Amino acid sequence: MHSRPATRRTVLTAAAVAAAAASAPAAFATGAPAHTPTATGARPRARRGDDLIDYHAWTSYRDFRCGDCSGTRPLPGARPGLVLANPAGTVDYTDPHTGSTTAWEYATWTSPLHTPRVPAGEVIASWNADTPRGTWVRTELQGTYSDGTRTPWYTMGIWTAGDGDDVPRRTSVDDQSDGKSDIWTDTFSISDLGSGLRLTSYRLRATLYRAPGGDTTPTVWRLGAMASDVPERFEVPATRPGVARGVELEVPRYSQNIHEGQYPQYDGGGEAWCSPTSSQMIIEYWGRKPTEEDLAWVDPDYQDPQVCHAARMTYDYAYEGCGNWPFNAAYAATYRRMQAVVTRCTSLHDAERLIAAGIPLITSQSFIESELDGAGYGTAGHLMTIVGFTQNGDVIANDPASSDNPSVRNIYKRRQFENIWLRTKRYNEEGEVRSGTGGVCYVYFPTRLTGRQRRVLRDLGIR
Template sequence: MTYPSSTTTIHERAADWAGADVQGTQIHAEAISLAPGLTTGTLTSAPLTVTAFDELVPSWNAVTPGAGSVTVEVRARVGAEWSRWYSFGTWSSAEGRSSVNGQKDSAGQVMTDTLRLSKQATSYQYRVTLRGQGTTLRLLAFNTSERARRSAGLGQASDKTAWGKVNDVPQRSQMIYPDGGEVWCSPTSVSMILAARGIDIKVPQAARATYDRAYDGTGNWSFNAAYAGSLGQRAYVTRLPSLAAAEKFTGAGIPLAVSLGWKKGELPGAAIATSSGHLMVLIGFDKAGNPVLNDPAAPSNDTVRRTYPRAAFEKLWLTHSGGLSYVIGE
């Protein structure tokens, strides 16, 4: 999907990997796996050309049995020069998953799940490494965006067809868990969406399964999408330009986990006074077009459902994260 400020490219079929260099891997109709008898292998894509960008967020869906794992790396071409390969860490359903700290040079830096470039690029290339028998990759997605245009879609007119439709998503508070729940907004949001799709994963389990050792937390966007993907869902990270664009998902029955931040007084009715970055689930819109959320920062499960003013919410979502959203189950 392509918007003025953001492009999300999804690779999940054999044709999407045409021209890739494979070393110890094999391409199937809808997946990548290791070649028979091998325990490690790579696939390096052909260069991809997109609208100019200075941020990139990857996501992937993989099955990693036992101690199997997947590593995703990206490099960008700025002008005539390629950057180094930047790593987004090692993903595994087993313990020990980790992003990589300290990746910063003149071309850019990786902030856990986000590559931020010093200058705009129009091409990138990715390399994925599979380890362990049975490890299979089903989907790779790359969101590229331009930071300066994050708010370009603010106030975009809605066709109103999704107004008055609210999806049934179980309400779950992160705050009822005394052992770290206050920072579990991302896995709590994922667990709510999974529950709506018939997969009842408890919040502490989701938190353990998304914990990033280097980040020392559960908020890695790529890892949260990977976790939903490991449970058989089609899940990826994208950036949407407006609530009007988000309505296309909620109107189709697809709730979104969305990331925003706010200062005191900026989000009327907020479950917490301020946040430097918080995930909640956009489940629909009321009849006036205001977004209806399952906000896991609420103090109890039965107070999670919230309706926030449309203009204030949209501004905070776009200015904070550029409309970042998890799409799970599309």
């Protein structure tokens, strides 16, 4: 397989990585946080090994009651959420992708201030929401820097499950910066990590929209973010095989490459659909599928039409791709009683604990061909699914960059896989420094879990 082109996210973040490499302070370079603050007004959280990753979300009726409601109302029940009750007002929104301007009723919910246990260099928000026809949701973030100043309210995503004329186009927002931080598609990032500046606290805001005079409402079930200060590094410490040796989950296998050339309006066609293809594998592992009505638009001659559907419903019209991390999580959560988050793992031990509990995960990594034996390609950004581990601890991955569905199951050497996934810096084929994802992953799971599954997720900060 040929080397994949750089993703837009990779191109945009290259400058930030280069700036950080120039003057990283000693504490950051070694992975030791300068200090570990205590969150105020937050629920107790399990500590993560080196305390460089903090996932926090608002999901309960009590959580939503603690926020600032302006026209929204917390909804109790088996799955608590936020709904639009009494509009706070009406606003015109001009869709940058269609040029149309439409009036919308809106209401907002603003979270309490959250202080991560480590001042953060990056923050990735994710959300789970139901958006019936004619409704949509905007997620925003505002933070406080370690110098005491605040960020603007940054838009982290404009989300709707549909893409008809009744809603704006699903989109990230380009060109957001205040000179100290930037939004790279779906990621808040300090512009110059080497300066020592960090984000010490943040709050999230959800704005719910509907057509004026309507009575439908979006429902937000989960609003959260992963804040992290993962050290800049080309190499990560090696780990020994853990609790998931010999465990392999029965996750469906789907190839993105069999969709090559199909629906090029979505990221150029199926050859670029690693993220939605991986998402669809795990959605179906949990027993969910699109309906026949959902798939009616797909050419009946195409194999695995649900993969085409996933690509369409995760497509980010600004990013011009299907690889927006929170959009994939939000898509997974549109299925019955499903939840999804974007977070980071600290090592393969985190992945092993998830697998041992029956929870597969999707990982994001970049590498040249020689860095991952058996892959047969290099990539500036690729998603695949960890489904198990061999007896000697090597990774069993459903890699959608395969020639056909039976070829999707691959075994990759533990040390190679762990390094290409968890590092934050790498060299491309030309020897230039480029970014790595630092352990970014998607974790999808149903609302009903076993006790063991809840404990594992809780240890990762996910509730």
